[in-house]
Amino acid sequence: xxxxxxxxxxxxxxxxxxxxxxxxxxxxxxxxxxxxxxxxxxxxxxxxxxxxxxxxxxxxxxxxxxxxxxxxxxxxxxxxxxxxxxxxxxxxxxxxxxxxxxxxxx
Amino acid sequence: xxxxxxxxxxxxxxxxxxxxxxxxxxxxxxxxxxxxxxxxxxxxxxxxxxxxxxxxxxxxxxxxxxxxxxxxxxxxxxxxxxxxxxxxxxxxxxxxxxxxxxxxxxxxxxxxxxxxxxxxxxxxxxxxxxxxxxxxxxxxxxxxxxxxxxxxxxxxxxxxxxxxxxxxxxxxxxxxxxxxxxxxxxxxxxxxxxxxxxxxxxxxxxxxxxxxxxxxxxxxxxxxxxxxxxxxxxxx
Numbered sequence: 001x002x003x004x005x006x007x008x009x010x011x012x013x014x015x016x017x018x019x020x021x022x023x024x025x026x027x028x029x030x031x032x033x034x035x036x037x038x039x040x041x042x043x044x045x046x047x048x049x050x051x052x053x054x055x056x057x058x059x060x061x062x063x064x065x066x067x068x069x070x071x072x073x074x075x076x077x078x079x080x081x082x083x084x085x086x087x088x089x090x091x092x093x094x095x096x097x098x099x100x101x102x103x104x105x106x
Numbered sequence: 107x108x109x110x111x112x113x114x115x116x117x118x119x120x121x122x123x124x125x126x127x128x129x130x131x132x133x134x135x136x137x138x139x140x141x142x143x144x145x146x147x148x149x150x151x152x153x154x155x156x157x158x159x160x161x162x163x164x165x166x167x168x169x170x171x172x173x174x175x176x177x178x179x180x181x182x183x184x185x186x187x188x189x190x191x192x193x194x195x196x197x198x199x200x201x202x203x204x205x206x207x208x209x210x211x212x213x214x215x216x217x218x219x220x221x222x223x224x225x226x227x228x229x230x231x232x233x234x235x236x237x238x239x240x241x242x243x244x245x246x247x248x249x250x251x252x253x254x255x256x257x258x259x260x261x262x263x264x265x266x267x268x269x270x271x272x273x274x275x276x277x278x279x280x281x282x283x284x285x286x287x288x289x290x291x292x293x294x295x296x297x298x299x300x301x302x303x304x305x306x307x308x309x310x311x312x313x314x315x316x317x318x319x320x321x322x323x324x325x326x327x328x329x330x331x332x333x334x335x336x337x338x339x340x341x342x
Contacts, residue, residue: 004112007162010171014158015148017175018182020209025186026193033187037328040318043286043325045181046304047314049274050290052178054310056267057305071267078268089123094168095268101184 070102109224110232116238117210121152125244127265129154130252132245134259135163137247146245150238151208154178154275155245156266170308177311185212195227206234285325289317 001009016055025033057075060068078095129142137159145155154175155215161171185207192215196203207215209331214233238301252259278287 006165007137009149010158010162010166011141011169013171013264014154014216016153017172018149018151018154018179019156019205021176021179021182022186022204023192023201026196026204029187030190031184033183036319037183039322039326040213040251040315041183042182043318044177044314046277046281046284046286047293047318048177049277049289050268051230051294051310051314053267054126054276054294054298055157055160055307056270058306060326070261071107071264073331074264075267075271077277083279086276088272088276089120090128091272092124092265095119095271096247096262096265098258099264099268101218102260 066103066106070099070106071093073102107228107231109220110229111236112234113214113218113229114233114240117214117237120198120210120241122244122247123271124152125241126248126251127262127269128152128159129245129250130246130259131156131263131266132159133249133252135159136163137249138340139253140247142245142249143242146238146242149181150206150241152241153177153269156269158262160266164304166307171310173308177314181209183210185216188212190217190227193230196230196248203230203234203311206238208237211237219283283325285321287316289321290314293317297319 029037053075056066057071060071062068074095077098078091081094082088082091118144125146130143132145133139144164145158149155149158150204157174157178158171163175166174170202186204188266189203189212193200211234215236216231218226218233220229278284281287293313294306294310297306298315301309302307
């Protein structure tokens with residue numbers, strides 16, 4: 001598979017799965033939605049966001065380079081600013097800029 | 107149409123900025139702006155597009171991509187179930203309404219406060235369309251901007267991490283029962299240590315699903331409140 005074909009395939013898969021999820025209630029769950037789907041739909045988002053945070057930080061090496069210090073600073077700053085102001089864009093902006101500065105100096 | 111536009115203004119700010127962030131990341135990964143536009147049109151799911159950019163860069167398998175999409179976007183099922191009845195007013199545009207039902211769009215269509223004489227059908231359609239146009243605009247502009255200034259925005263990909271940290275904090279504060287969130291983090295860390303950073307995703311997703319079923323009675327006993335789901339509207 002060429003790089004172009006691979007990209008196309010990935011975009012197609014993500015589009016199709018996302019579309020299938022959005023259409024499924026209108027097509028198959030019109031009468032009754034299985035209990036386990038309802039349950040997963042309800043609790044999965046909380047677990048998956050936790051997983052995605054870990055996923056984002058998975059390549060940190062605590063023994064080499066900056067030892068994950070820029071990430072630790074930026075994650076903490078993002079979380080604290082968000083707890084304080086509850087402004088999504090502000091938190092992301094400050095966290096990201098802080099990170100971009102930190103990786104230059106650390 | 108006017109009401110739909112006014113209602114969608116807060117989403118415009120969020121979508122344009124997040125879209126620009128996505129466009130920059132995709133451009134940094136070496137993809138032309140056309141891909142950014144294509145993804146904004148065909149995928150149209152904020153956090154999943156960020157993850158897709160990352161999966162592409164890592165060369166993830168199509169199976170991993172499919173599973174990841176399923177897990178990240180499964181919550182959209184709720185939006186559909188909620189709108190089953192309301193969207194019956196729609197005609198030819200109904201497939202588009204369903205396709206475009208993102209977190210933000212759902213937050214605007216689930217309980218709209220419409221003035222007298224404004225048709226729900228028109229409102230649903232225009233809100234859905236406006237929101238996606240903002241998103242397409244943001245993704246495209248971000249990508250073009252990044253290629254135009256020809257500057258390596260080193261570290262800008264942290265915006266994806268920051269986005270998820272923000273959602274994590276929002277969700278944490280909206281819930282009394284933190285078991286699902288803790289499960290997600292712990293299961294992922296365990297699988298990361300066991301399988302290594304390039305292979306941990308699929309085991310983590312399986313472990314999380316299994317654990318959530320095992321913990322079902324503790325999770326349901328404390329928080330059985332579906333309305334909280336609606337508060338996640340701002341998450342993407």
